Amino acid sequence: MTSDSAQTGSGGSDAVASRLALAIHEHRIQPGAKLSEDEVGEIFGVSRTLVRAALQQLAHDRLVTLKRNRGAFVAQPSVREAREVFEARALLEPRTARSAAERATGADITRLQRHIDEEHAALADGDPGRALRLSGQFHIEIAAIADQETLREFITQLVARSSLIIALYWQRRTALCESHAHHALLKALEDGDGSRAEEMMKGHLLDLISSLDLRNPAPPARSLREALARA
Known part of the structure; x- marks a missing residue:
């Protein structure tokens, strides 16, 4: 060594x-x-x-x-932690989306569209885990566009914890394929429509929490060596 x-x-x-x-x-x-x-x-x-x-x-x-x-x-976040994390996101992110819509530049919109394209590519490759990570990064990018550093830090932490919650409690895995929430959010940001961006984010987060089964956590899978083979 x-x-x-x-x-x-x-x-x-x-x-x-x-x-x-x-x-x-x-x-x-x-x-x-x-x-x-x-x-x-x-x-x-x-x-x-x-x-x-x-x-x-x-x-x-x-x-x-x-x-x-x-x-x-x-x-392993508990059910209580899961609810608290998404309640916190529901308080912070809609307002952040409004602020982002008021500040977004053409370059910002291009960057967010790239995230959506990469999400779709991951799904096409049969890699929902990577798609979910990119989906979380999309939310963090919106907070960065809003130019509110303290809120961005909070949202980054909440999104990271959400990843664990989704791994444990996600029941509706087809939601990734069904949802066009990020497209609708992007359009509101591109149009500079803060009110619509705020409402879209509220609805999107409600849809996320509805896709969770806060009763039956998923069992661990695969060995550590296999999991880290391409980390």
Whole structure:
């Protein structure tokens, strides 16, 4: 094993954290899965010290839970947490969409359209996990366009936690294919129609929560090595 200083160039703790977060957001690692320091280190070719630092970072972001004498696990939001997260999003994001509609430039619209195109490409490739990650990024981009940094930070955290919630409680997986919510949102932003953007976002978030079954969490799937094979 190489020294930590030698590893930082190709795989420091930030890089390990980013790669683990990507796999979590794309539902390749399921909530509740154990993240063994030794196994993660072996997969990425880094030391346990770097893995431990990465897991601490993910715990700070509430993507990972650290349990004394048991190790690290992908977080499993409770039903109560799931409701609270989406209630918070319903409070913040409609107003943010209104602000974004008032500020969006042509370049912003092009960037959002690119996200939608990439979502569709992921679905066409049979990769709903990647499509969901891109869908979450679409919401974060809207918050960035609104130019409200504090709200963007909150929404980024909420979207990350939403990824775990969807992995656990999503019952209507066809909703991704059925929904044209992002197209409607994009049109409202392009038209500079703040009121319509706000209403579209409200409806979209209500549709998301209605696609969840807050009773029966999905079981963990696949091995850690398989999940991280392309992280």
